[in-house]
Amino acid sequence: MTPPWSGIFPDDGRPFVKMHGLRNHFIIIDGRAAPYAPSAAQIARICDVQIGVGGDQLLVIEQSARADARLRILNIDGREVGACGNATRCAAWLLMEEAGTDAVTLQTGAGVLACTRAAALEVSVQMGRITHDWEAFPLTRAVDTADLPLVHGPLSRGIASWIGNPHVTFFVRDLPTLDVAALARPVLTDPLFPDQVNVGLAEVLGPALMRLQVYERPGILTGACGTGACVAVRAAQMRGLVDKGPVRVQMGAGAVTVEIGEDGRTLMTGPVAYSFRGRLPRDMERTA
Numbered sequence: 001m002t003p004p005w006s007g008i009f010p011d012d013g014r015p016f017v018k019m020h021g022l023r024n025h026f027i028i029i030d031g032r033a034a035p036y037a038p039s040a041a042q043i044a045r046i047c048d049v050q051i052g053v054g055g056d057q058l059l060v061i062e063q064s065a066r067a068d069a070r071l072r073i074l075n076i077d078g079r080e081v082g083a084c085g086n087a088t089r090c091a092a093w094l095l096m097e098e099a100g101t102d103a104v105t106l107q108t109g110a111g112v113l114a115c116t117r118a119a120a121l122e123v124s125v126q127m128g129r130i131t132h133d134w135e136a137f138p139l140t141r142a143v144d145t146a147d148l149p150l151v152h153g154p155l156s157r158g159i160a161s162w163i164g165n166p167h168v169t170f171f172v173r174d175l176p177t178l179d180v181a182a183l184a185r186p187v188l189t190d191p192l193f194p195d196q197v198n199v200g201l202a203e204v205l206g207p208a209l210m211r212l213q214v215y216e217r218p219g220i221l222t223g224a225c226g227t228g229a230c231v232a233v234r235a236a237q238m239r240g241l242v243d244k245g246p247v248r249v250q251m252g253a254g255a256v257t258v259e260i261g262e263d264g265r266t267l268m269t270g271p272v273a274y275s276f277r278g279r280l281p282r283d284m285e286r287t288a
């Protein structure tokens, strides 16, 4: 079937796949054969749901000397970030489907992550170790990252964690009634975080159950956040609020399971979903 209007809109632009993990949505582009390095303005337009494809992040898969592939994660403002749990699951699933395998390694800013198929549309990722080293973030001054000296309205006693990207987790009550973006915005831009920070509001519902919403850099409320779920479980365990075993983290559209080993290595398992595929307009290639 020839697509209608193909003469008006030539479909020879860069192919993309749109996927999501619990509504955290991504545009995935294969940059292995032909490198793809869009400008910040192009990234913003592609990620804009009203005038582009729509996505919380743009993902570019590249060749890697250290892993099966390299995953580059670009925020909607063009900034490259070191980690994204939901994106890692989606990209891993795509590469496993492509190769007909049940395991794949992905090089990210958090290191080389081992990913495996957990079920037909479910992927486990060994996310690496969570640290609380204030220099890793970086923070503008040395503080107790296990109990941050930061109060923004009802948010206090935050825990700062690094899992390839920076996060702060606050524990709250009645999460569904809160205006998460409004509460988290002043934290995201607090001068303590010169590179901004992803802000998670977590509520413990039981010894192995939490719910979470994350206001992500550069200032978007996402449907779910895989790295945010990992650090929220870690933070809850540090405070003795949940068990040491696997913890389910509910995030609106569903849940991920996070298991943190004795050695601090963090395994995250959760769903992936295919939305659609298509081609970007021709002018989404960088020309200069």
Ligand SMILES: N[C@H](CCC[C@H](N)C(=O)O)C(=O)O
Binding pocket: 024, 075, 081, 082, 083, 084, 085, 086, 087, 165, 166, 198, 216, 217, 218, 222, 224, 225, 226, 227, 228
């Ligand atoms: N949603 C992603 C995290 C993206 C983090 C990014 N917004 C940053 O600036 O670090 C996840 O599933 O882990």
